Amino acid sequence: MATLHHSPFCPNSRFIRLVLAEMGMEPSLVEERAWERRDAFLLINPAGTTPVLVEQTGLAVPGAGIIAEYLDETRGLGLSGRRLLPEATPDRVEVRRLLDWFLVKFHAEVTGYLVLEKISKRFMTSADGGGPPDMNAIRAARINVRYHLQYIGYLMERRRWIAGDHLTYADLAAAAHLSCVDYLGDVPWDESEIARDWYARLKSRPSFRALLADRVPGMAPADHYADLDF
Template sequence: MARLFHVPLSPFCRKVRLLLAEKKIEVELVEERYWEGDPDFLRRNPAGKVPVIKLDGKMLAESAAICEYIEETRPEPPLMPKDVDGRYEVRRLVCWFDDKFHNEVTSNLLYERVNKKVTGQGYPDSRNVKAGAKAIKYHLDYMAWLLDHRRWLAGDQMTLADFAAAAHLSSLDYISDVDWNRSQVVKDWYAKIKSRPSFRSILADQVPGFRPPPHYADLDF
């Protein structure tokens, strides 16, 4: 069985978890307090970051590389398009959410509100929280534009791009930082993806000291 070293609200870990579940790969989840710099964990990944997964007798790190490895070694069901342009668009959007969205939104909201408390780094910086609350509006509007032209974020088929976006938004939704009333098309997309069986373990997450809103695990929203 695969073993995933993770943090429950990490969008990078959630992306890998969603992919594993969609591929029906059994995995043992091990919560890792990576910020403590445990020597055993640093041996698994000298970068000191999660996720890290033990799979096929290998220790793999970095969520994008892990997802590409899983997709190449377990191609069914496919979560990358067959054509080169389609694969480019998926990779572009995965980078959008894991880089731009993360830096402008996730790090300013989730990391300020939750990670600082959990890791003992003090209180949220209100300037960062305000910046994140402003930036997420732009990103939701961009997603709405994409979904007005496509069935899923990257095209007509569900792909890794949808899981990357859902991983970030689900983490933020746990702390009520997503205005689902801003766009009906984005809300419908999220309701559709969170109703998949692969989302069940994500919606069951509980973080001590933080309670999710009632709609968080509601498949009917």
């Protein structure tokens, strides 16, 4: 059995949890607090970031984008029609473009700020950078999330799923990131009804269940967070 080193509200870890569930894999989960820079964790990923997938053979695969490529190469063909990185070249480019959009760009502009300021800082010591949230960072993230939601709406007016006709890594990455923001009540769903409908479809998938059950200790989710018909 594989092991996933993750953090429950790290959006890139959530993406890989969704991917593994869609592939029918049930890894054992090890929770990491990346800011503690645990020695044994740095040995398997010198960058010190989550997620990291460790195979039973000992092979460590660090980073959400790299795990996605790895899983496609080692398990993708077994999924036939349900492959999450499609086969045709232009489709692969589009899925990877949007995967990078959410794992890197959305993370830098939205989720990174919100998860650090509102969640991680509650558990960090002051030496680690803990303390009260930086309201400027939170405000910036709340402004940025609006145009991302409009962009999802724009794509979904033209397509069945974010990157084309089929569910792909791009949908799972976008939904994983939005799920963290939604827990915090910071998704302006009124911005795009079509984006909201797309997210409701994702959220109803069995792969989403475990994510919706996670809780930040001492911090309840937004009311509609786990409601499948919000």
